Amino acid sequence: MAVKKEKKTQTPDLTKKYEYAWDKYNKEEVEKVFSLSERYKSFMSKCKTERECVNEFIALAEKEGYKNLEDIIRDGKTLKAGDKVYANNKGKTLAMFLIGKEPMEKGLKILGAHVDSPRLDLKQNPLYEDTDLAMMETHYYGGIKKYQWVTIPLAIHGVIAKKDGSLIDVVIGEEETEPVIGISDLLIHLSADQMQKKLDKGIEGEDLNLLVGSMPIEDKEAKDRVKQHILRILNEKYGMVEEDFVSAELEIVPAGNARDYGLDKSMVMAYGHDDRVCAYTSYEAISMLKSTDKTCVALFVDKEEVGSIGATGMHSKFFENVVAEIINLTGKYSDLSLRRCLANSKMLSSDVSAAYDPNYPSVMERKNTAYFGKGIVFNKYTGARGKGGCNDANPEYIAELRSIMEKHNVSWQTAELGKVDQGGGGTIAYILAEYGMEVIDCGVALQNMHAPWEIASKADIYETTRAYYAFLLEG
Numbered sequence: 001m002a003v004k005k006e007k008k009t010q011t012p013d014l015t016k017k018y019e020y021a022w023d024k025y026n027k028e029e030v031e032k033v034f035s036l037s038e039r040y041k042s043f044m045s046k047c048k049t050e051r052e053c054v055n056e057f058i059a060l061a062e063k064e065g066y067k068n069l070e071d072i073i074r075d076g077k078t079l080k081a082g083d084k085v086y087a088n089n090k091g092k093t094l095a096m097f098l099i100g101k102e103p104m105e106k107g108l109k110i111l112g113a114h115v116d117s118p119r120l121d122l123k124q125n126p127l128y129e130d131t132d133l134a135m136m137e138t139h140y141y142g143g144i145k146k147y148q149w150v151t152i153p154l155a156i157h158g159v160i161a162k163k164d165g166s167l168i169d170v171v172i173g174e175e176e177t178e179p180v181i182g183i184s185d186l187l188i189h190l191s192a193d194q195m196q197k198k199l200d201k202g203i204e205g206e207d208l209n210l211l212v213g214s215m216p217i218e219d220k221e222a223k224d225r226v227k228q229h230i231l232r233i234l235n236e237k238y239g240m241v242e243e244d245f246v247s248a249e250l251e252i253v254p255a256g257n258a259r260d261y262g263l264d265k266s267m268v269m270a271y272g273h274d275d276r277v278c279a280y281t282s283y284e285a286i287s288m289l290k291s292t293d294k295t296c297v298a299l300f301v302d303k304e305e306v307g308s309i310g311a312t313g314m315h316s317k318f319f320e321n322v323v324a325e326i327i328n329l330t331g332k333y334s335d336l337s338l339r340r341c342l343a344n345s346k347m348l349s350s351d352v353s354a355a356y357d358p359n360y361p362s363v364m365e366r367k368n369t370a371y372f373g374k375g376i377v378f379n380k381y382t383g384a385r386g387k388g389g390c391n392d393a394n395p396e397y398i399a400e401l402r403s404i405m406e407k408h409n410v411s412w413q414t415a416e417l418g419k420v421d422q423g424g425g426g427t428i429a430y431i432l433a434e435y436g437m438e439v440i441d442c443g444v445a446l447q448n449m450h451a452p453w454e455i456a457s458k459a460d461i462y463e464t465t466r467a468y469y470a471f472l473l474e475g
Helices: 027-046 050-063 069-074 225-238 242-247 273-288 318-330 335-343 395-407 429-433 458-473
Strands: 084-089 093-098 108-114 119-130 133-141 154-161 167-172 210-213 248-254 259-261 267-270 295-301 346-350 376-379 412-414 438-443 445-447 454-457
Touching: 027 050, 027 259, 027 267, 027 273, 027 458, 050 084, 050 093, 050 154, 050 273, 050 295, 069 084, 069 318, 084 318, 093 273, 093 318, 108 273, 108 458, 119 154, 119 225, 119 242, 133 225, 154 242, 210 225, 242 248, 267 273, 267 458, 273 295, 273 346, 273 438, 273 445, 273 454, 273 458, 295 318, 318 335, 346 429, 346 458, 376 395, 376 458, 395 438, 395 458, 429 438, 438 458, 454 458
Parallel strands: 108 295, 108 346, 346 438, 376 412
Antiparallel strands: 084 093, 093 295, 119 133, 119 248, 133 210, 154 167, 154 248, 259 267, 267 454, 376 438, 445 454
Protein backbone atom coordinates (compact mmCIF):
# COMPACT_ATOMS: atom_id res chain seq x y z
CA MET A 1 0.00 0.00 0.00
CA ALA A 2 1.45 3.36 -1.11
CA VAL A 3 2.22 5.84 1.61
CA LYS A 4 0.44 9.12 1.04
CA LYS A 5 2.90 11.98 1.11
CA GLU A 6 1.96 14.92 3.20
CA LYS A 7 1.79 18.20 1.29
CA LYS A 8 4.33 20.62 2.63
CA THR A 9 2.98 23.98 3.65
CA GLN A 10 4.94 26.95 2.35
CA THR A 11 6.23 29.30 4.99
CA PRO A 12 4.72 32.74 4.39
CA ASP A 13 7.18 35.56 3.80
CA LEU A 14 6.43 38.13 6.46
CA THR A 15 9.26 40.50 5.62
CA LYS A 16 8.81 43.94 4.09
CA LYS A 17 10.53 44.46 0.75
CA TYR A 18 10.95 47.92 -0.75
CA GLU A 19 10.95 47.22 -4.46
CA TYR A 20 12.17 49.47 -7.24
CA ALA A 21 9.31 51.50 -8.70
CA TRP A 22 10.83 51.11 -12.17
CA ASP A 23 10.14 47.35 -12.06
CA LYS A 24 6.36 47.79 -12.02
CA TYR A 25 6.13 50.23 -14.94
CA ASN A 26 5.07 49.20 -18.41
CA LYS A 27 6.03 51.31 -21.45
CA GLU A 28 3.00 53.58 -21.06
CA GLU A 29 3.77 54.20 -17.39
CA VAL A 30 7.39 55.04 -18.14
CA GLU A 31 6.16 57.65 -20.62
CA LYS A 32 4.04 59.18 -17.84
CA VAL A 33 7.07 59.30 -15.56
CA PHE A 34 9.11 61.16 -18.15
CA SER A 35 6.23 63.44 -19.16
CA LEU A 36 5.75 64.58 -15.55
CA SER A 37 9.48 65.23 -15.25
CA GLU A 38 9.42 67.42 -18.37
CA ARG A 39 6.71 69.60 -16.80
CA TYR A 40 8.66 69.67 -13.56
CA LYS A 41 11.94 70.65 -15.26
CA SER A 42 10.19 73.51 -17.03
CA PHE A 43 8.81 74.74 -13.71
CA MET A 44 12.17 74.48 -11.96
CA SER A 45 14.04 76.25 -14.74
CA LYS A 46 12.03 79.44 -14.34
CA CYS A 47 10.97 79.31 -10.68
CA LYS A 48 14.08 79.92 -8.59
CA THR A 49 12.61 82.15 -5.89
CA GLU A 50 9.58 81.82 -3.64
CA ARG A 51 7.88 84.72 -5.48
CA GLU A 52 8.41 83.07 -8.86
CA CYS A 53 6.97 79.81 -7.51
CA VAL A 54 3.87 81.49 -6.10
CA ASN A 55 3.29 83.49 -9.29
CA GLU A 56 3.60 80.37 -11.43
CA PHE A 57 1.30 78.31 -9.19
CA ILE A 58 -1.32 81.09 -9.32
CA ALA A 59 -1.10 81.22 -13.11
CA LEU A 60 -1.49 77.43 -13.34
CA ALA A 61 -4.27 77.36 -10.73
CA GLU A 62 -6.33 80.04 -12.44
CA LYS A 63 -6.29 77.96 -15.62
CA GLU A 64 -7.75 75.14 -13.51
CA GLY A 65 -10.58 77.39 -12.31
CA TYR A 66 -9.21 78.62 -8.98
CA LYS A 67 -10.45 82.05 -7.86
CA ASN A 68 -8.74 84.63 -5.67
CA LEU A 69 -10.13 84.56 -2.12
CA GLU A 70 -9.90 88.35 -1.91
CA ASP A 71 -12.23 88.66 -4.91
CA ILE A 72 -14.73 86.24 -3.34
CA ILE A 73 -14.81 88.25 -0.11
CA ARG A 74 -14.97 91.62 -1.88
CA ASP A 75 -17.89 90.53 -4.07
CA GLY A 76 -19.83 89.16 -1.08
CA LYS A 77 -20.00 85.62 -2.51
CA THR A 78 -20.08 82.33 -0.63
CA LEU A 79 -18.34 79.02 -1.25
CA LYS A 80 -19.86 75.60 -1.86
CA ALA A 81 -18.62 72.07 -2.51
CA GLY A 82 -16.53 71.89 -5.65
CA ASP A 83 -15.41 75.52 -5.58
CA LYS A 84 -11.71 76.24 -6.02
CA VAL A 85 -10.10 79.19 -4.28
CA TYR A 86 -6.59 80.41 -3.47
CA ALA A 87 -5.11 82.87 -0.98
CA ASN A 88 -1.88 84.74 -1.69
CA ASN A 89 0.21 86.06 1.21
CA LYS A 90 2.57 88.85 0.12
CA GLY A 91 3.56 86.96 -3.02
CA LYS A 92 5.56 84.41 -1.02
CA THR A 93 3.00 82.05 0.52
CA LEU A 94 0.04 80.41 -1.22
CA ALA A 95 -2.86 78.25 -0.08
CA MET A 96 -5.08 76.44 -2.61
CA PHE A 97 -8.44 75.04 -1.43
CA LEU A 98 -10.76 72.58 -3.16
CA ILE A 99 -13.96 72.88 -1.11
CA GLY A 100 -15.37 69.55 0.03
CA LYS A 101 -18.88 68.24 0.60
CA GLU A 102 -18.46 67.76 4.34
CA PRO A 103 -18.55 70.62 6.87
CA MET A 104 -15.17 72.21 7.52
CA GLU A 105 -15.37 71.08 11.15
CA LYS A 106 -14.74 67.52 9.93
CA GLY A 107 -11.19 68.61 9.08
CA LEU A 108 -8.97 69.24 6.08
CA LYS A 109 -6.60 67.12 4.00
CA ILE A 110 -3.43 69.20 3.72
CA LEU A 111 -0.30 68.93 1.59
CA GLY A 112 2.20 71.42 3.01
CA ALA A 113 5.52 72.26 1.32
CA HIS A 114 7.96 75.17 1.36
CA VAL A 115 9.10 77.09 -1.70
CA ASP A 116 12.19 78.85 -0.34
CA SER A 117 15.62 77.29 -0.89
CA PRO A 118 19.17 77.93 0.32
CA ARG A 119 20.79 80.77 -1.64
CA LEU A 120 22.76 84.01 -1.40
CA ASP A 121 20.96 87.32 -0.83
CA LEU A 122 22.37 90.70 -1.80
CA LYS A 123 23.01 92.91 1.21
CA GLN A 124 21.06 96.18 1.45
CA ASN A 125 24.10 98.19 0.37
CA PRO A 126 25.87 95.61 -1.76
CA LEU A 127 27.65 97.45 -4.58
CA TYR A 128 31.24 98.67 -4.22
CA GLU A 129 34.41 99.05 -6.23
CA ASP A 130 37.80 97.58 -5.32
CA THR A 131 40.92 97.83 -7.51
CA ASP A 132 38.86 98.74 -10.58
CA LEU A 133 36.48 95.80 -10.12
CA ALA A 134 32.77 96.17 -9.33
CA MET A 135 31.71 93.84 -6.52
CA MET A 136 28.53 93.00 -4.62
CA GLU A 137 28.32 91.75 -1.04
CA THR A 138 25.99 88.88 -0.13
CA HIS A 139 24.54 87.24 2.96
CA TYR A 140 23.84 83.52 2.65
CA TYR A 141 20.32 82.26 3.39
CA GLY A 142 19.73 78.88 4.96
CA GLY A 143 22.19 76.06 5.50
CA ILE A 144 24.83 75.96 2.79
CA LYS A 145 28.38 74.72 2.32
CA LYS A 146 29.93 78.03 1.38
CA TYR A 147 32.72 76.55 -0.72
CA GLN A 148 30.13 75.09 -3.14
CA TRP A 149 29.09 78.57 -4.28
CA VAL A 150 32.42 79.74 -5.67
CA THR A 151 33.56 79.42 -9.33
CA ILE A 152 30.09 78.51 -10.62
CA PRO A 153 27.89 80.67 -12.89
CA LEU A 154 25.31 82.59 -10.87
CA ALA A 155 22.19 84.56 -11.79
CA ILE A 156 20.19 87.33 -10.11
CA HIS A 157 16.46 86.82 -9.48
CA GLY A 158 14.17 89.04 -7.45
CA VAL A 159 12.24 92.28 -7.23
CA ILE A 160 12.92 95.99 -6.79
CA ALA A 161 10.28 97.94 -4.86
CA LYS A 162 10.29 101.59 -5.97
CA LYS A 163 9.25 104.54 -3.84
CA ASP A 164 6.21 105.11 -6.09
CA GLY A 165 4.87 101.67 -5.09
CA SER A 166 5.76 99.88 -8.32
CA LEU A 167 7.43 96.48 -8.25
CA ILE A 168 10.03 95.56 -10.87
CA ASP A 169 10.89 91.93 -11.58
CA VAL A 170 14.57 91.20 -12.10
CA VAL A 171 16.12 88.17 -13.82
CA ILE A 172 19.72 88.39 -15.07
CA GLY A 173 21.82 85.47 -16.22
CA GLU A 174 19.36 82.84 -17.44
CA GLU A 175 19.30 83.54 -21.18
CA GLU A 176 22.22 82.35 -23.32
CA THR A 177 22.78 85.91 -24.50
CA GLU A 178 22.87 87.32 -20.96
CA PRO A 179 25.96 87.59 -18.77
CA VAL A 180 26.37 85.57 -15.60
CA ILE A 181 28.17 86.60 -12.43
CA GLY A 182 30.18 84.64 -9.88
CA ILE A 183 32.42 84.41 -6.84
CA SER A 184 36.13 83.76 -7.26
CA ASP A 185 38.24 81.20 -5.44
CA LEU A 186 41.95 81.26 -4.67
CA LEU A 187 44.15 79.61 -7.29
CA ILE A 188 45.66 76.30 -6.23
CA HIS A 189 49.19 77.68 -6.67
CA LEU A 190 48.67 80.15 -3.80
CA SER A 191 46.36 78.06 -1.59
CA ALA A 192 48.85 76.59 0.86
CA ASP A 193 47.27 78.36 3.86
CA GLN A 194 43.69 77.96 2.66
CA MET A 195 44.14 74.21 2.17
CA GLN A 196 45.09 73.81 5.81
CA LYS A 197 41.77 75.19 7.03
CA LYS A 198 38.75 73.14 8.00
CA LEU A 199 36.24 72.77 5.20
CA ASP A 200 33.72 75.16 6.78
CA LYS A 201 36.41 77.86 7.10
CA GLY A 202 37.93 77.57 3.63
CA ILE A 203 35.46 80.17 2.35
CA GLU A 204 34.16 82.65 4.92
CA GLY A 205 30.70 84.21 4.71
CA GLU A 206 32.14 87.71 4.29
CA ASP A 207 34.21 86.45 1.33
CA LEU A 208 31.14 85.51 -0.74
CA ASN A 209 31.43 88.67 -2.80
CA LEU A 210 30.27 88.72 -6.40
CA LEU A 211 32.36 90.00 -9.28
CA VAL A 212 29.89 91.91 -11.47
CA GLY A 213 32.00 94.19 -13.68
CA SER A 214 35.40 95.54 -14.74
CA MET A 215 34.70 98.17 -17.42
CA PRO A 216 34.76 101.89 -16.45
CA ILE A 217 32.53 104.67 -17.70
CA GLU A 218 34.05 107.10 -20.19
CA ASP A 219 34.58 109.99 -17.74
CA LYS A 220 38.14 109.54 -16.51
CA GLU A 221 37.65 112.13 -13.74
CA ALA A 222 34.67 110.31 -12.19
CA LYS A 223 34.95 108.40 -8.94
CA ASP A 224 34.35 104.60 -8.87
CA ARG A 225 34.09 104.46 -12.65
CA VAL A 226 33.40 100.69 -12.83
CA LYS A 227 30.73 100.87 -10.13
CA GLN A 228 29.17 103.79 -12.01
CA HIS A 229 29.06 101.65 -15.15
CA ILE A 230 27.16 98.89 -13.34
CA LEU A 231 24.69 101.44 -11.94
CA ARG A 232 24.18 102.83 -15.44
CA ILE A 233 23.40 99.34 -16.79
CA LEU A 234 20.88 98.70 -14.00
CA ASN A 235 19.31 102.10 -14.53
CA GLU A 236 18.92 101.60 -18.27
CA LYS A 237 17.36 98.16 -17.85
CA TYR A 238 15.31 98.59 -14.67
CA GLY A 239 15.17 102.33 -13.98
CA MET A 240 17.13 101.61 -10.82
CA VAL A 241 19.33 103.91 -8.72
CA GLU A 242 21.69 102.79 -5.96
CA GLU A 243 19.26 103.66 -3.17
CA ASP A 244 16.77 101.16 -4.62
CA PHE A 245 18.92 98.30 -3.31
CA VAL A 246 17.54 99.14 0.14
CA SER A 247 14.01 98.15 -0.91
CA ALA A 248 15.03 95.33 -3.24
CA GLU A 249 14.91 91.59 -2.64
CA LEU A 250 17.55 90.18 -4.96
CA GLU A 251 18.54 86.53 -4.67
CA ILE A 252 21.68 84.96 -6.13
CA VAL A 253 21.02 81.49 -7.50
CA PRO A 254 22.78 79.03 -9.83
CA ALA A 255 22.38 80.03 -13.47
CA GLY A 256 20.97 77.50 -15.90
CA ASN A 257 18.07 75.16 -16.53
CA ALA A 258 17.07 71.95 -14.81
CA ARG A 259 18.57 69.04 -16.72
CA ASP A 260 18.21 65.30 -17.18
CA TYR A 261 20.85 63.55 -15.07
CA GLY A 262 22.46 60.18 -15.76
CA LEU A 263 23.18 58.51 -19.08
CA ASP A 264 19.75 56.85 -18.85
CA LYS A 265 18.04 60.19 -18.11
CA SER A 266 16.47 58.61 -15.02
CA MET A 267 17.15 61.58 -12.72
CA VAL A 268 16.69 65.35 -12.65
CA MET A 269 19.38 67.88 -11.72
CA ALA A 270 17.99 71.23 -10.57
CA TYR A 271 18.50 74.09 -8.18
CA GLY A 272 15.95 74.09 -5.37
CA HIS A 273 14.59 70.52 -5.35
CA ASP A 274 14.45 71.21 -1.59
CA ASP A 275 11.60 71.76 -1.38
CA ARG A 276 10.08 72.74 -4.70
CA VAL A 277 9.96 69.12 -5.81
CA CYS A 278 7.37 68.49 -3.08
CA ALA A 279 5.59 71.76 -3.83
CA TYR A 280 5.26 70.93 -7.52
CA THR A 281 4.11 67.35 -6.91
CA SER A 282 1.56 68.71 -4.42
CA TYR A 283 0.25 71.07 -7.08
CA GLU A 284 0.03 68.24 -9.62
CA ALA A 285 -1.87 66.11 -7.10
CA ILE A 286 -4.50 68.68 -6.14
CA SER A 287 -4.99 69.72 -9.78
CA MET A 288 -5.95 66.12 -10.64
CA LEU A 289 -8.67 66.12 -7.97
CA LYS A 290 -12.12 66.99 -9.34
CA SER A 291 -14.23 66.64 -6.20
CA THR A 292 -13.74 65.68 -2.57
CA ASP A 293 -15.62 64.91 0.61
CA LYS A 294 -13.20 66.72 2.91
CA THR A 295 -11.81 70.09 1.83
CA CYS A 296 -8.33 69.61 0.37
CA VAL A 297 -5.48 72.10 0.62
CA ALA A 298 -2.14 72.58 -1.08
CA LEU A 299 -0.10 74.93 1.09
CA PHE A 300 3.15 76.53 -0.09
CA VAL A 301 5.09 78.52 2.51
CA ASP A 302 8.24 80.62 2.80
CA LYS A 303 11.13 80.88 5.30
CA GLU A 304 11.37 77.18 6.19
CA GLU A 305 15.13 77.24 5.65
CA VAL A 306 15.54 79.88 8.38
CA GLY A 307 13.05 78.60 10.95
CA SER A 308 9.63 79.27 9.35
CA ILE A 309 9.49 82.68 10.99
CA GLY A 310 8.16 86.03 9.77
CA ALA A 311 4.94 87.07 8.08
CA THR A 312 5.33 84.53 5.28
CA GLY A 313 6.64 81.58 7.31
CA MET A 314 4.57 78.73 8.71
CA HIS A 315 4.69 80.28 12.19
CA SER A 316 2.63 83.23 10.94
CA LYS A 317 -1.16 83.28 11.40
CA PHE A 318 -1.75 83.37 7.63
CA PHE A 319 -3.01 79.82 7.25
CA GLU A 320 -5.16 79.94 10.36
CA ASN A 321 -6.70 83.23 9.23
CA VAL A 322 -7.43 81.91 5.73
CA VAL A 323 -9.10 78.78 7.13
CA ALA A 324 -11.26 81.06 9.29
CA GLU A 325 -12.28 83.01 6.17
CA ILE A 326 -13.13 79.79 4.31
CA ILE A 327 -15.25 78.55 7.21
CA ASN A 328 -17.10 81.86 7.19
CA LEU A 329 -17.77 81.59 3.45
CA THR A 330 -19.00 77.99 3.63
CA GLY A 331 -21.18 78.30 6.74
CA LYS A 332 -21.18 80.14 10.02
CA TYR A 333 -17.83 81.02 11.58
CA SER A 334 -17.01 80.50 15.24
CA ASP A 335 -13.76 80.09 17.10
CA LEU A 336 -14.86 76.60 18.10
CA SER A 337 -15.51 75.56 14.49
CA LEU A 338 -12.03 76.79 13.53
CA ARG A 339 -10.41 74.85 16.36
CA ARG A 340 -12.36 71.69 15.46
CA CYS A 341 -11.45 72.07 11.80
CA LEU A 342 -7.73 72.27 12.48
CA ALA A 343 -7.70 69.56 15.16
CA ASN A 344 -9.57 67.12 12.89
CA SER A 345 -7.28 67.75 9.93
CA LYS A 346 -4.64 65.41 8.52
CA MET A 347 -1.47 66.60 6.86
CA LEU A 348 1.44 65.37 4.83
CA SER A 349 4.34 67.68 5.60
CA SER A 350 5.77 67.48 2.11
CA ASP A 351 9.52 67.83 2.41
CA VAL A 352 12.55 66.06 1.03
CA SER A 353 14.72 63.39 2.60
CA ALA A 354 18.33 62.34 2.13
CA ALA A 355 18.99 59.59 -0.41
CA TYR A 356 21.67 56.99 0.16
CA ASP A 357 24.91 57.97 -1.56
CA PRO A 358 27.49 55.20 -2.18
CA ASN A 359 30.23 57.86 -2.03
CA TYR A 360 29.35 58.67 1.60
CA PRO A 361 28.02 55.48 3.23
CA SER A 362 29.38 56.21 6.71
CA VAL A 363 26.71 58.78 7.62
CA MET A 364 23.77 56.49 6.75
CA GLU A 365 22.24 53.52 8.51
CA ARG A 366 21.35 51.25 5.58
CA LYS A 367 18.17 49.71 7.01
CA ASN A 368 16.69 53.13 7.75
CA THR A 369 17.71 55.28 4.83
CA ALA A 370 16.02 56.24 1.55
CA TYR A 371 17.07 54.97 -1.85
CA PHE A 372 16.59 56.35 -5.35
CA GLY A 373 13.79 54.69 -7.29
CA LYS A 374 11.93 53.17 -4.35
CA GLY A 375 9.21 55.79 -4.15
CA ILE A 376 8.02 58.42 -1.71
CA VAL A 377 9.83 58.53 1.63
CA PHE A 378 7.91 58.61 4.92
CA ASN A 379 9.83 60.00 7.91
CA LYS A 380 8.11 59.13 11.18
CA TYR A 381 10.31 61.77 12.76
CA THR A 382 13.10 64.13 11.80
CA GLY A 383 14.84 66.34 14.37
CA ALA A 384 18.44 66.06 15.53
CA ARG A 385 20.15 63.39 17.60
CA GLY A 386 17.67 62.70 20.42
CA LYS A 387 14.79 63.63 18.06
CA GLY A 388 15.24 67.24 19.15
CA GLY A 389 12.74 69.57 17.47
CA CYS A 390 10.88 66.80 15.69
CA ASN A 391 7.29 65.91 14.99
CA ASP A 392 6.92 62.21 15.80
CA ALA A 393 3.97 60.83 13.82
CA ASN A 394 1.47 58.57 15.55
CA PRO A 395 1.49 54.88 14.55
CA GLU A 396 -2.27 54.87 13.95
CA TYR A 397 -1.82 57.56 11.30
CA ILE A 398 1.07 55.71 9.69
CA ALA A 399 -1.02 52.54 9.51
CA GLU A 400 -3.78 54.49 7.75
CA LEU A 401 -1.28 55.83 5.21
CA ARG A 402 0.15 52.34 4.64
CA SER A 403 -3.34 51.18 3.75
CA ILE A 404 -3.84 54.06 1.30
CA MET A 405 -0.48 53.46 -0.39
CA GLU A 406 -1.21 49.74 -0.77
CA LYS A 407 -4.69 50.39 -2.16
CA HIS A 408 -3.30 52.67 -4.87
CA ASN A 409 -0.16 50.60 -5.55
CA VAL A 410 2.14 53.48 -4.60
CA SER A 411 5.82 52.68 -4.11
CA TRP A 412 6.95 53.94 -0.71
CA GLN A 413 9.76 53.58 1.80
CA THR A 414 10.70 54.85 5.24
CA ALA A 415 13.84 56.59 6.40
CA GLU A 416 15.62 58.66 9.00
CA LEU A 417 17.90 61.58 8.22
CA GLY A 418 21.23 59.81 8.69
CA LYS A 419 22.71 58.03 11.68
CA VAL A 420 21.45 58.97 15.13
CA ASP A 421 24.41 61.11 16.21
CA GLN A 422 25.39 62.33 12.75
CA GLY A 423 23.17 65.41 12.57
CA GLY A 424 19.57 65.98 11.56
CA GLY A 425 17.09 68.54 10.34
CA GLY A 426 13.57 69.85 10.69
CA THR A 427 10.47 70.75 8.68
CA ILE A 428 7.18 72.59 9.16
CA ALA A 429 5.49 69.42 10.49
CA TYR A 430 5.69 70.28 14.21
CA ILE A 431 4.08 73.68 13.63
CA LEU A 432 0.86 72.26 12.18
CA ALA A 433 0.92 69.43 14.72
CA GLU A 434 0.47 72.04 17.44
CA TYR A 435 -3.20 72.25 16.40
CA GLY A 436 -3.60 68.58 17.28
CA MET A 437 -3.88 67.35 13.70
CA GLU A 438 -2.17 64.20 12.45
CA VAL A 439 1.06 65.09 10.62
CA ILE A 440 3.90 63.13 9.06
CA ASP A 441 6.90 64.17 6.96
CA CYS A 442 7.10 62.63 3.51
CA GLY A 443 8.57 63.49 0.13
CA VAL A 444 11.28 62.86 -2.43
CA ALA A 445 14.77 61.61 -1.56
CA LEU A 446 17.67 63.75 -2.80
CA GLN A 447 21.38 63.57 -3.30
CA ASN A 448 23.40 66.81 -2.93
CA MET A 449 20.74 68.32 -0.64
CA HIS A 450 21.34 72.07 -0.07
CA ALA A 451 24.02 72.15 -2.77
CA PRO A 452 23.56 74.52 -5.74
CA TRP A 453 22.55 71.54 -7.89
CA GLU A 454 20.51 68.75 -6.27
CA ILE A 455 19.57 65.36 -7.74
CA ALA A 456 16.23 63.51 -7.66
CA SER A 457 14.92 60.30 -9.22
CA LYS A 458 12.18 60.68 -11.84
CA ALA A 459 10.48 57.55 -10.51
CA ASP A 460 10.37 59.07 -7.01
CA ILE A 461 8.92 62.33 -8.35
CA TYR A 462 6.19 60.33 -10.09
CA GLU A 463 5.43 58.10 -7.09
CA THR A 464 5.31 61.12 -4.78
CA THR A 465 2.71 62.74 -7.02
CA ARG A 466 0.68 59.53 -6.96
CA ALA A 467 1.02 59.28 -3.19
CA TYR A 468 -0.18 62.85 -2.63
CA TYR A 469 -3.13 62.31 -4.98
CA ALA A 470 -4.08 59.06 -3.21
CA PHE A 471 -3.96 60.83 0.15
CA LEU A 472 -6.29 63.60 -1.06
CA LEU A 473 -8.56 61.14 -2.86
CA GLU A 474 -9.17 59.07 0.26
CA GLY A 475 -10.64 62.05 2.10
